[in-house]
């Protein structure tokens with residue numbers, strides 16, 4: 001549970017907002033009902049209920065987009081309702097909402113929702129003077145302060161989103177080739193094992209190692225070696241489905257993880273890749289690179305270490321049998 005909160009920023013924020021709403025709004029809802037203000041009391045308790053439903057949904061499905069949007073929409077509506085019913089007292093609730101909506105949905109969606117909500121509130125206030133604001137001056141102050149708060153919250157959330165994405169990219173990809181890194185491979189292998197055990201989803205794995213790669217470095221220099229490695233990824237991707245994932249395992253070794261793969265198709269695809277590399281991965285002096293590939297289907301009750309080990313053994317055999325070869329483990 002703690003790991004999910006650490007890894008998923010939006011899930012953590014949704015949970016925090018949900019908990020704050022339950023703790024802060026429930027007493028208000030009960031108080032309003034007790035004093036006969038049924039509309040606000042029911043609106044408060046409905047918001048609490050929606051927060052619980054949305055948080056639960058996010059935890060169960062792992063999807064934070066729909067629950068976040070649901071929560072944001074409910075709160076837009078709830079805040080307008082509370083302001084209409086409580087007048088100036090209700091306006092105080094707008095300010096925390098202006099900030100935490102940016103933790104529920106993407107910055108752009110939050111900004112659009114806020115503009116819509118504030119416009120609705122101002123329209124109602126203009127149609128029924130005295131209902132929300134005590135004076136024109138108060139309304140103008142409200143417009144200026146909410147606009148300034150929204151703009152700063154937007155800029156802050158937008159910058160944070162860009163930095164979070166960049167951090168995630170740096171932590172999960174290999175900087176030279178752009179392929180996913182070893183750490184991501186471990187996570188995705190664990191996901192594959194889980195899906196295979198729970199739903200019987202068939203998974204295949206390829207372990208590729210470029211042949212005699214050291215000679216490229218020795219003859220042309222390390223930079224050319226780097227270019228060959230970087231050029232391999234788009235070539236691989238052009239022969240794979242979009243759902244297939246490519247990882248740099250280390251040095252000139254790569255892993256391809258393939259979901260929904262039949263055993264016969266796995267070997268055929270590996271042959272196609274071996275052929276594609278032999279034909280199109282060319283060094284600056286015009287010589288063709290080749291690769292050896294070990295393939296393995298995930299077996300029932302197998303852990304990912306054993307699965308990877310079988311592919312590694314098959315690769316070892318492919319190297320041993322002369323390279324530029326596919327061997328199934």
Ligand SMILES: Nc1nc2c(ncn2[C@@H]2O[C@H](COP(=O)(O)OP(=O)(O)OP(=O)(O)O)[C@@H](O)[C@H]2O)c(=O)[nH]1
Pocket residue numbers: 176209210211212213214215217221222223224225226229250251252319323
């Ligand atoms: N240019 C470049 N070279 C790398 C990188 N990572 C590893 N290497 C080199 O890859 C070479 C791998 O050499 P070996 O393990 O002997 O393998 P090989 O020459 O491909 O021979 P076989 O695998 O047996 O066919 C070494 O010279 C490493 O220095 C990298 O990021 N860039």
